[in-house]
Amino acid sequence: MERVVRVVVVGGGYAGIIAANRLRTREDVQITVINPRPRFVERIRLHQLVAGSGSAAVEYAALLGAGIRLIVDEATVIDGVRRSVALKSGGNVAYDYLIYAVGSHGAAPAVPGAAEYAYDIAEFEHAEQLRDALAGADAAAPVTVVGAGPTGIETAAELAEQGRPVTLVCGGLLGPYLTTAARRSVARQLTTLGVTIVDGPDAKVTAVHPHSVVLADGRELPSPITVWTAGFGVPDLAARSGLSTDAVGRLLTDETLTSIDDPRILAAGDAAAPSGQPLRMSCQAAIPLGAHAAGTILSRLAESEPAAIDIAFIGQCISLGRKRATMQLAHFDDTARRAYLAGRFAATVKEAICKSTVWGLAREARKPGSYSAIKGGKRQQRIAAAMALADQQR
Ligand SMILES: Cc1cc2nc3c(=O)[nH]c(=O)nc-3n(C[C@H](O)[C@H](O)[C@H](O)COP(=O)(O)OP(=O)(O)OC[C@H]3O[C@@H](n4cnc5c(N)ncnc54)[C@H](O)[C@@H]3O)c2cc1C
Numbered sequence: 001m002e003r004v005v006r007v008v009v010v011g012g013g014y015a016g017i018i019a020a021n022r023l024r025t026r027e028d029v030q031i032t033v034i035n036p037r038p039r040f041v042e043r044i045r046l047h048q049l050v051a052g053s054g055s056a057a058v059e060y061a062a063l064l065g066a067g068i069r070l071i072v073d074e075a076t077v078i079d080g081v082r083r084s085v086a087l088k089s090g091g092n093v094a095y096d097y098l099i100y101a102v103g104s105h106g107a108a109p110a111v112p113g114a115a116e117y118a119y120d121i122a123e124f125e126h127a128e129q130l131r132d133a134l135a136g137a138d139a140a141a142p143v144t145v146v147g148a149g150p151t152g153i154e155t156a157a158e159l160a161e162q163g164r165p166v167t168l169v170c171g172g173l174l175g176p177y178l179t180t181a182a183r184r185s186v187a188r189q190l191t192t193l194g195v196t197i198v199d200g201p202d203a204k205v206t207a208v209h210p211h212s213v214v215l216a217d218g219r220e221l222p223s224p225i226t227v228w229t230a231g232f233g234v235p236d237l238a239a240r241s242g243l244s245t246d247a248v249g250r251l252l253t254d255e256t257l258t259s260i261d262d263p264r265i266l267a268a269g270d271a272a273a274p275s276g277q278p279l280r281m282s283c284q285a286a287i288p289l290g291a292h293a294a295g296t297i298l299s300r301l302a303e304s305e306p307a308a309i310d311i312a313f314i315g316q317c318i319s320l321g322r323k324r325a326t327m328q329l330a331h332f333d334d335t336a337r338r339a340y341l342a343g344r345f346a347a348t349v350k351e352a353i354c355k356s357t358v359w360g361l362a363r364e365a366r367k368p369g370s371y372s373a374i375k376g377g378k379r380q381q382r383i384a385a386a387m388a389l390a391d392q393q394r
Pocket residue numbers: 010011012013014015016034035036037041043044045046047073074075076101102103104121122123150151154235237268269270271281282283284285286317
């Protein structure tokens with residue numbers, strides 16, 4: 001009888017689901033996904049869940065190909081020697097290959113009071129808590145959103161569009177990724193929605209109280225609801241399992257996405273750090289990384305040489321409520337171009353992008369191998385150039 005190869009995918013997000021579906025191109029692969037929730041979370045719509053302008057959960061039945069086993073549980077330790085994953089509810093799942101795709105969450109804020117009184121939006125349950133808190137608050141109650149990366153901007157805009165009085169405290173620059181012109185476009189649209197933007201070097205929250213926030217310049221803003229979007233963190237499962245990680249906790253891999261410690265473990269998505277040079281937190285990167293991790297396993301099984309990752313970015317598209325957006329176009333290497341799109345057309349593009357991520361996962365479930373990533377990022381050349389520069393400076 002043909003030997004079955006057991007692949008366990010830890011994490012059923014964008015990277016994990018595309019990887020699991022892609023592995024179905026071989027019939028001798030038995031695929032198991034471990035995820036703590038019974039439904040897929042569309043994290044890119046969590047600000048809509050909060051504002052009541054959309055849902056952010058999709059049934060796995062629509063996204064997982066036939067024969068893929070879903071275990072609703074949390075992985076607590078990966079034992080690379082025994083090749084098994086321990087589950088929170090007890091028991092273990094054995095594997096021949098493991099794909100580490102546990103994603104990311106917000107960073108634990110160090111600012112006094114933030115952990116106690118501010119709401120997070122990076123994970124489904126936190127977004128639900130914020131939605132419920134908003135439902136229980138007066139519609140005129142001021143809301144402060146802290147952090148002006150895409151998550152903070154999208155959240156501020158979505159809540160302002162619902163008529164909430166919102167202040168966005170940028171912690172520095174509004175949309176640091178954006179060019180000056182695209183930043184102005186975001187600022188204009190936020191202002192039209194009624195968002196008060198507090199930016200500049202002193203635009204930092206130094207304390208969060210139950211009904212207010214204190215800024216670095218001493219000002220105290222009324223804020224019965226504070227949303228904390230600044231910072232990035234990842235689950236500590238890799239570090240807890242004795243695997244090498246970068247300083248943030250992302251699993252360190254080579255350019256084929258194979259762990260530097262263990263050829264049977266691969267990583268993809270926000271929780272991966274290929275060559276210690278992680279890509280931007282995005283499903284734009286997570287999906288091609290997931291497909292690539294599956295491809296590396298398929299290459300090994302076919303006894304061929306796995307390819308190095310080659311991922312190209314196209315931009316950063318920030319929704320500003322349901323009718324507006326700014327899409328900063330990017331070079332393939334993820335640096336901003338001069339060009340950007342704005343307004344209603346950009347909003348239509350953004351909605352199409354959001355829909356296409358879920359369609360892409362579902363299509364790969366129906367037709368494994370159908371997904372193809374945009375290539376041309378020339379990552380290897382960039383990494384080689386950076387290393388050569390570092391060598392010269394030594
Ligand atoms: C509000 C918001 C808006 C965003 N908008 C955009 C956007 O417009 N465009 C874009 O490209 N990106 C956007 N992002 C970022 C994007 O959502 C993430 O980069 C993306 O979800 C990463 O995909 P992933 O598969 O690596 O991880 P995730 O989608 O986070 O999936 C990881 C999964 O692993 C599970 N998991 C964690 N620990 C364990 C464990 N121990 N055992 C088992 N399972 C575990 C998690 O519960 C989760 O289901 C946004 C994020 C937020 C929060």
